[in-house]
Structures are given as structure tokens and as C-alpha cells.
Amino acid sequence: MSPRAVLIGAPGSGKSTVGQLLAERLGVAFRDTDADVERTAGKPVSDVFIEDGEEVFRELEADAVRRALAEHDGVLSLGGGAILAEATRELLAGQPVVYLEVGLSNAVQRVGLASARPLLVMNPRSQLKKLMDARRPVYEGLATIIVATDEREPGQIVEEIVEGLKP
Ligand SMILES: Nc1ncnc2c1ncn2[C@@H]1O[C@H](COP(=O)(O)OP(=O)(O)O)[C@@H](O)[C@H]1O
Ligand SMILES: O=C(O)C1=C[C@@H](OP(=O)(O)O)[C@@H](O)[C@H](O)C1
Ligand SMILES: [Mg+2]
Numbered sequence: 001m002s003p004r005a006v007l008i009g010a011p012g013s014g015k016s017t018v019g020q021l022l023a024e025r026l027g028v029a030f031r032d033t034d035a036d037v038e039r040t041a042g043k044p045v046s047d048v049f050i051e052d053g054e055e056v057f058r059e060l061e062a063d064a065v066r067r068a069l070a071e072h073d074g075v076l077s078l079g080g081g082a083i084l085a086e087a088t089r090e091l092l093a094g095q096p097v098v099y100l101e102v103g104l105s106n107a108v109q110r111v112g113l114a115s116a117r118p119l120l121v122m123n124p125r126s127q128l129k130k131l132m133d134a135r136r137p138v139y140e141g142l143a144t145i146i147v148a149t150d151e152r153e154p155g156q157i158v159e160e161i162v163e164g165l166k167p
Contacts, residue, residue, distance in 0.1 A: 002069060002095060003076040004028055005165060008139055009100035010132045011080040011117050012107035014149050014157065018100060019077035021158045028074035033082060036064035045079075049118035062088055069095065080131070081119070083138050092142050098161055099143035104129055106150045 004026060007015040016032050023030035034045050037060045041048050048057045062085040068076050069091050082088050102110070108125050111117055120127050140146070145164040149157055 001071060001073045003031075003072050003074060004096065005075050005161065006069075006092065006095050006097050007075070007077040007100060008083055008092075008097060008142060009080065009149075010102055010107055010135065010139075011120065011128065012110035013080070013100035013102040014110070014154060015077040015080070015100055018149075018154050018157050018161070019075050021154050022161055023075040025158050025162060026075065029072065030075050030077070031068050031072045032077045033061055033064040033068060034077075034079045036068060037061055037079075040064065044116070046116055046118045054119075058085060061085070066091060080135070083135065083142060089138070089142060096144055096165060097142050098145045098147060098164070099139045100157070101139075101146060101148045101150075103150045104132065107132070 005022060007019045009015055016034070019032065020030050037048065037057065038044055040060055045057065048060065058081070061079055061082050065078060065082055065088045104125070107128055111120055111124060111128070119131065145161065147157055147160050147164065
């Protein structure tokens with residue numbers, strides 16, 4: 001069993017929002033690894049970062065991705081930093097990986113004050129820029145489909161993904 005699509009991209013690229021809509025459009029189940037981590041940890045992602053640290057979060061996340069890739073046959077949205085784990089990058093090879101591209105200004109607008117995103121609490125704009133610059137080549141290298149999201153509605157993005165997934 002493997003997912004119909006795995007969504008990757010920076011925070012604010014719309015993975016969770018577009019993933020949910022894409023699943024509805026395809027008539028399949030939706031799963032988000034952040035929600036899986038929260039269920040396992042019994043607390044919000046931000047509390048895992050604060051109380052246990054990023055390293056513990058990344059371990060829980062890598063585990064959540066591994067399980068979801070093995071069990072889930074719908075749409076799977078990853079957290080923006082999931083691709084930092086080498087094991088995850090290896091597991092993504094051969095999967096239909098959709099990279100949602102977003103520019104800095106759109107991402108900053110979308111994440112807002114970002115209280116739910118612990119990595120962006122201090123100075124969200126410069127943190128996001130650093131993180132996006134470092135990860136962009138990784139996202140690009142893993143993607144089988146790349147979809148631009150700036151100034152576009154989630155519905156339009158979903159239609160482009162559906163087209164891109166056609167064999
Ligand atoms: N294409 C888009 N246009 C405008 N707002 C969007 C778009 N995609 C997502 N959003 C909004 O941006 C915020 C972050 O989206 P989310 O799906 O949580 O991103 P991610 O999971 O990639 O961090 C949400 O408030 C969502 O409604
Ligand atoms: O980019 C990151 O490192 C993170 C992104 C978040 O998910 P979204 O990309 O869905 O916001 C969440 O997993 C956590 O706050 C860390
Ligand atoms: Mg998300």
C-alpha cells in the first residue's frame with residue numbers, strides 16, 4: 001500500500017489545506033504527519049518542541065512518515081521539515097511526491113504570527129527565509145510534480161495536481 005500523493009514544501013505552502021482538498025477531490029482518505037505526531041505524543045507539535053525538543057519531534061515525525069507510507073493509500077501531507085531526515089528522503093524515492101512551491105511573502109502572510117509553528121515564533125520572516133533557502137534544493141530533488149502556489153486559490157492548485165498525477 002502506498003499513498004496516491006505525498007505533499008511536501010515549506011510551512012505555509014498549503015500542504016495541510018491543499019492535501020485535505022485533494023483527498024476530497026480524489027475521493028480518498030487524508031492523513032497529515034503532524035496530526036499523527038500529535039496523537040502519538042498526546043500534545044500539540046508546539047508543546048513537543050518546547051517540552052521535549054526538536055530532536056524528539058524529528059524522531060516522532062520520521063516514525064510517523066514511515067508508518068503512513070506503509071499504511072496509507074490516500075493523500076499524505078508531511079510537515080515542512082520532514083525531509084530533513086535521511087531515512088524519510090530514502091523512503092520518498094519512487095513515491096508520487098508533490099512539491100508545493102511558495103515564495104517568501106506569500107508564506108509569511110499565510111503563517112501569520114505562527115504561534116503553532118515553533119520554529120517561526122522569533123522573527124518569522126527571517127526564520128522562514130533561512131529555512132526555505134536551505135530546503136529548496138531538497139524539495140526540488142524529491143519532487144515528481146512541482147506546483148506553484150503564489151497568488152493561487154487552493155482549488156486551482158488541486159486541479160493542477162490532479163492533472164500532474166495522471167499517468
Ligand atoms: N493557496 C493558498 N492561498 C491562500 N491561503 C492559503 C493557501 N494555501 C494555504 N493557505 C492558508 O495558509 C495557512 C497555512 O496553510 P497550511 O495548509 O497549514 O500550510 P502547511 O501545512 O504547508 O504549513 C492556512 O491558514 C491556509 O488556509
Ligand atoms: O518546517 C518545519 O520544520 C515544521 C513545519 C510544521 O508543519 P507545516 O509545514 O505543515 O507547517 C511542523 O511540522 C513543525 O512546526 C516543524
Ligand atoms: Mg501542515
